[in-house]
Amino acid sequence: MSEGLIIEHLHVGHGVPPAQRRWAWKRRESGRGPEPASTPLLSGVDLTVAPGEFVALVGASGSGKTMTALSVLGLLPPHVHIEAGSIRLGGTDLTRAGEAELNRVRGGRVGMLYQQPKRVLNPRRTVRSHLLEPLALHAGLRGKAAEERALELLSGAGFPDPASCADAYPHQLSGGMAQRAMMALALAGRPELLLADEPTSALDPVLERQVLDLIDRQRREHGLGVLYITHNLATVAAYADRVAVMRAGRIEESGPATAVLNAPQTDCTRTLREAAALTPDAKPRRAVDHEASAAVVLDRATKRFPGRGRDARPALDEVSLEVRDGEILGILGQSGSGKSTLARLVVGLETADAGRVARAGDGAAAPSRTPGRDVQLVFQEPHDSFDPRMRLRTSLEAPLLTRGGTPAARRKRIHQAVKEVDLDPTILDRYPSQCSGGQLQRLAIARALLLEPSVLICDEATSALDAVTQRTVLDLLRRLHESRRLTLILISHDLSVIRYMSHRVAVLHRGELVELADTADFFARPRHEHSRQLVAAALPPACAILEDQRLSQPNVALNH
Amino acid sequence: MRSRTALIVAASVLAVVVLSVALAPWISPYPPAQQSLAERLAPASPTHWLGTDHLGRDTLSRLLEGGSFSLAVACAATLLTAALGTAIGVVSARRRGWIDEVLTRTSDVLLALPEMVIALFVVAVLGAGPVSLLLALAVTGWTPFARLARALAYDVSSRGFVEAARVLGCSPSFVVFRHILPHLSGPLLGQAALRFGQFLIAVGALSYLGLGVQPPQSDWGSMLASAQPYAARSPLGVLAPGLVIFTVALCVTLIGQHLAALAGLRTLLSLAPSRRGSDV
Numbered sequence A: 001m002s003e004g005l006i007i008e009h010l011h012v013g014h015g016v017p018p019a020q021r022r023w024a025w026k027r028r029e030s031g032r033g034p035e036p037a038s039t040p041l042l043s044g045v046d047l048t049v050a051p052g053e054f055v056a057l058v059g060a061s062g063s064g065k066t067m068t069a070l071s072v073l074g075l076l077p078p079h080v081h082i083e084a085g086s087i088r089l090g091g092t093d094l095t096r097a098g099e100a101e102l103n104r105v106r107g108g109r110v111g112m113l114y115q116q117p118k119r120v121l122n123p124r125r126t127v128r129s130h131l132l133e134p135l136a137l138h139a140g141l142r143g144k145a146a147e148e149r150a151l152e153l154l155s156g157a158g159f160p161d162p163a164s165c166a167d168a169y170p171h172q173l174s175g176g177m178a179q180r181a182m183m184a185l186a187l188a189g190r191p192e193l194l195l196a197d198e199p200t201s202a203l204d205p206v207l208e209r210q211v212l213d214l215i216d217r218q219r220r221e222h223g224l225g226v227l228y229i230t231h232n233l234a235t236v237a238a239y240a241d242r243v244a245v246m247r248a249g250r251i252e253e254s255g256p257a258t259a260v261l262n263a264p265q266t267d268c269t270r271t272l273r274e275a276a277a278l279t280p281d282a283k284p285r286r287a288v289d290h291e292a293s294a295a296v297v298l299d300r301a302t303k304r305f306p307g308r309g310r311d312a313r314p315a316l317d318e319v320s321l322e323v324r325d326g327e328i329l330g331i332l333g334q335s336g337s338g339k340s341t342l343a344r345l346v347v348g349l350e351t352a353d354a355g356r357v358a359r360a361g362d363g364a365a366a367p368s369r370t371p372g373r374d375v376q377l378v379f380q381e382p383h384d385s386f387d388p389r390m391r392l393r394t395s396l397e398a399p400l401l402t403r404g405g406t407p408a409a410r411r412k413r414i415h416q417a418v419k420e421v422d423l424d425p426t427i428l429d430r431y432p433s434q435c436s437g438g439q440l441q442r443l444a445i446a447r448a449l450l451l452e453p454s455v456l457i458c459d460e461a462t463s464a465l466d467a468v469t470q471r472t473v474l475d476l477l478r479r480l481h482e483s484r485r486l487t488l489i490l491i492s493h494d495l496s497v498i499r500y501m502s503h504r505v506a507v508l509h510r511g512e513l514v515e516l517a518d519t520a521d522f523f524a525r526p527r528h529e530h531s532r533q534l535v536a537a538a539l540p541p542a543c544a545i546l547e548d549q550r551l552s553q554p555n556v557a558l559n560h
Numbered sequence B: 001m002r003s004r005t006a007l008i009v010a011a012s013v014l015a016v017v018v019l020s021v022a023l024a025p026w027i028s029p030y031p032p033a034q035q036s037l038a039e040r041l042a043p044a045s046p047t048h049w050l051g052t053d054h055l056g057r058d059t060l061s062r063l064l065e066g067g068s069f070s071l072a073v074a075c076a077a078t079l080l081t082a083a084l085g086t087a088i089g090v091v092s093a094r095r096r097g098w099i100d101e102v103l104t105r106t107s108d109v110l111l112a113l114p115e116m117v118i119a120l121f122v123v124a125v126l127g128a129g130p131v132s133l134l135l136a137l138a139v140t141g142w143t144p145f146a147r148l149a150r151a152l153a154y155d156v157s158s159r160g161f162v163e164a165a166r167v168l169g170c171s172p173s174f175v176v177f178r179h180i181l182p183h184l185s186g187p188l189l190g191q192a193a194l195r196f197g198q199f200l201i202a203v204g205a206l207s208y209l210g211l212g213v214q215p216p217q218s219d220w221g222s223m224l225a226s227a228q229p230y231a232a233r234s235p236l237g238v239l240a241p242g243l244v245i246f247t248v249a250l251c252v253t254l255i256g257q258h259l260a261a262l263a264g265l266r267t268l269l270s271l272a273p274s275r276r277g278s279d280v
Helices: A018-023 A065-073 A099-105 A127-138 A143-156 A162-166 A175-187 A205-222 A233-239 A257-262 A267-276 A339-347 A392-401 A407-420 A425-429 A437-449 A467-484 A495-501 A519-524 A529-537 A542-549 B002-022 B059-095 B097-112 B115-126 B130-141 B143-157 B160-167 B172-208 B220-230 B235-271
Strands: A005-014 A042-049 A054-059 A080-089 A110-113 A193-197 A225-230 A242-247 A250-256 A294-303 A316-324 A328-332 A354-359 A375-378 A455-459 A487-492 A504-509 A512-518
Touching: A005 A065, A042 A054, A042 A065, A042 A225, A042 A250, A054 A065, A054 A205, A054 A233, A054 A267, A065 A080, A065 A110, A065 A193, A065 A225, A110 A175, A127 A143, A127 A162, A127 A175, A143 A162, A143 A175, A175 A205, A193 A205, A205 A225, A205 A233, A205 A529, A225 A233, A233 A257, A233 A267, A242 A257, A242 A267, A250 A257, A250 A267, A257 A267, A267 A467, A294 A339, A294 A487, A316 A339, A316 A354, A316 A487, A316 A512, A328 A339, A328 A495, A339 A354, A339 A375, A339 A455, A339 A487, A375 A437, A375 B160, A392 A407, A392 A425, A392 A437, A392 B172, A407 A425, A407 A437, A437 A455, A437 A467, A437 B160, A455 A467, A467 A487, A467 A495, A487 A495, A495 A519, A504 A519, A504 A529, A512 A519, A512 A529, A519 A529, B002 B059, B002 B235, B059 B097, B059 B130, B059 B143, B059 B172, B059 B220, B059 B235, B097 B130, B097 B143, B115 B130, B115 B172, B130 B143, B130 B172, B143 B172, B160 B172, B172 B220, B172 B235, B220 B235
Parallel strands: A054 A225, A054 A242, A110 A193, A193 A225, A328 A487, A328 A504, A375 A455, A455 A487
Antiparallel strands: A005 A042, A005 A080, A242 A250, A294 A316, A294 A354, A504 A512
16 A cells, blocks of 8 residues: 655745745755845655665755755744645655644654764653654553563664663764664654665764665665665665755756666766765875874873763873874774864864874974964864854954954955965855855865964864765865875765875774774775774775776866 | 734833933923922822822922932943853853852852842941942842853853864954854843843832932832822822833833843854854
């Protein structure tokens, strides 16, 4: 009887005049500057997910992927309405369903996975108490039966010891565990359809594979329809039956995954595919001088945070590392492995409890305690690293204020810096909310470079960006590395980024440096067990299927 | 949009009251201290719109004169406590450690004590008068501002742009004045409006107890007190100042709630970075 999800001619738009759109909530937006007021969010989306089918929905940020998923659940933000079209799930028209009917759908007939499970889980409730709720509401289970079912779901989600996981609070779970707990939660209502909104983009390859394998198994065993939203084409190639490519609220192309990815019919798909093709053949052009002096030296650096979690394991445990002048060092590690702590130590936001952190710019005396101008940091979340109430010009001017110079000279320097990252200086008169993530991340790089640092640390600087934007930012970093002889430390959980960019790779695992090797060596012969797992789990890039049609020069001239 | 109508009504009523109090010397029908024992406790009439008090003084004129004292003290108390509380809260949040501990515990203790009793004590020690009244209100009045400012400053300090400012070598004063305080302004403004209403009532209450202005000067609280014995013969003498205090406090509170709601919404939006789009 079940026919899965059928979306026909779905139009979604703002039901309010554009003047009030300030308050409209949109998760992410491609940010091609201010858009025309009448732009609908979704125009004529057609999409089907049959039971047991794995459908991927791909597209740049702001193309309407999340909006499509939210329409299914009837959870569109205020002022955003379905203007036309129908959404049917197993025969029920969800666009006409009342709130009560929709509540049976949400968490019942449709399960949902989110990008950041820890934001969705209530920090004051255990996994068990999260699970009991949908079990009571949607499966009608209470008491002992519900308890048993909860444990069963958790062991189904790959927890070897479900009872201890059930007693855990969200903060005690790692990113991958939290996503698997969410999976158990999503399946509690025995759904027909699973909406997975970038469930793995914050996870390293090992965990990504685990979560996707889990979804895939549920799909096969229970005939679950899966709508998988992502911008990671490699996972699409590996898992999806069909793929739909979205751009600006429309489905540009759809069809069997291999067909669409191998022979894209539209420019949009081609652009996405090229951006995703971080092929390692284009090595960093400037060879690193092995005799070069050290830009940053860590000598048995240890950092402990008091009272964190159950174990008193230091965040960083006797890490010794030497970053050579002019090299690109990639640092890999899961969340909580100490990558960010390392970055904060090097830049001077934290001081080491034991050991030594030395930067080339430091005087001979004791290492400076103030964050230095010689090492700069670019943060992960571009929207968070600029004050939303400040014009970008003011934000960029701030670091120059303490360094003297006339206003005119400062202005000139800022304009130069902005041009260097391929942006038009008029953008400086905007507020951060008026810019896209990619634009802001480039401005963050420009701001960091204003102080002429010799070392730039990018802490997951591209993981919040979609593939196309990520590519432009990475290429910008490479160019700056060339032109400025910049030493780069790139922190990421994404192997393809590290492989594309870096000369050497360092792997952090539970606060320890477990491997440090040349990039080619590392990917060919990882030595530490954890590294081997990482490399083994990495999916081939989506275009690897296409070795014969080698992409010539990646075309990343997008209208940013 | 009922709340919007309420806001407009409250704002206009408040504007009328404040304006007429400010213009009192020019618009009041009689000199406020002019006695006329022949017309004691007169009811409302075309000559005395709100009647007269037990010394035959015109109630309307005295209301207009008294307003300036009540409103000025409440206003000054709000500004003083807001400035003090914000400074203390921001210092707590930025310095942390023992300074934070001391300041937070102090405000906890002050919050636990009844505000009015402390105010009475201070006035009793310092003697009646506008300055001691102000101090009496300020002793405990800063605590809500400090708590709010501390919590918000803590939150803002953990945001990426504050860390970025540190890495970029911005001065601490830049961080406090350009990054932190602007993010605090909305909620603090809302809180200030709420507190203004409370201070107005407190000034009235202290004056009612004879701790505010000295005769023959009038103010709303003391008018209430002096008219009370004659409430049966001339209810208007009690009703008029009472209603004015009530109305002004209500108006300011309504405006404050509206501001706080607006600011709260904005704070929530700005504190959820991942939900911010580039929507213009």
